[in-house]
Amino acid sequence: MTGVVALVLAIVALAGVVAVGYMVAGLRGRLGAIPQEGDVYQALGRIDQDLSRVEEAAVRMEPLVESLVERMPGALRYAAVVTFDAHGERTGHQSRAIALLNERRDGLVITLLHGAKESMFYAKMIRDGKGVEPLSPEEATAVERALQR
Numbered sequence: 001m002t003g004v005v006a007l008v009l010a011i012v013a014l015a016g017v018v019a020v021g022y023m024v025a026g027l028r029g030r031l032g033a034i035p036q037e038g039d040v041y042q043a044l045g046r047i048d049q050d051l052s053r054v055e056e057a058a059v060r061m062e063p064l065v066e067s068l069v070e071r072m073p074g075a076l077r078y079a080a081v082v083t084f085d086a087h088g089e090r091t092g093h094q095s096r097a098i099a100l101l102n103e104r105r106d107g108l109v110i111t112l113l114h115g116a117k118e119s120m121f122y123a124k125m126i127r128d129g130k131g132v133e134p135l136s137p138e139e140a141t142a143v144e145r146a147l148q149r
Contacts, residue, residue: 073103080145084138086113099142105129109139 078101086095094114101107109131111122124139125132129147131139 075102076100076107077103078105078107078146080142082138082142082145087115095138097136097138097142099126099139099146101126101129101143101146105147109135109142111136111139 078099080099082097083093084095084097085093096110096112096114098110098112099107100110105126105128107126109124109126111124113120113122124135126143129143131143135143
């Protein structure tokens with residue numbers, strides 16, 4: 001019976017040692033944050049200087065960020081391509097309607113009609129997701145697909 005008691009005490013002692021080991025490791029981690037050279041006030045002063053430099057850099061970047069935000073609505077945001085055969089299955093679906101739109105849903109549709117002897121190119125303006133002039137079914141499909149993305 002004394003052997004069992006001794007074993008139980010040994011297990012409890014081992015568990016206590018492991019728990020103390022974890023606590024010591026935690027304290028070492030916290031102590032590692034304290035500067036080894038100089039005092040805490042010097043370390044805080046250096047951190048404050050670093051933060052001041054970061055704040056100054058952020059202030060210098062504000063005009064650039066504002067400029068980018070102002071330009072974003074005009075940047076290309078939506079695009080889609082529709083392939084089709086402009087001449088009744090004779091050219092192998094080599095014609096294209098390409099929609100290129102910005103955040104305001106403005107842009108253009110470029111249409112390339114490929115024929116056996118010649119190819120033609122058209123461009124139509126898009127305002128708020130609709131053609132300024134009538135769109136072909138393929139052009140309208142390209143705009144719809146672009147805006148679904």
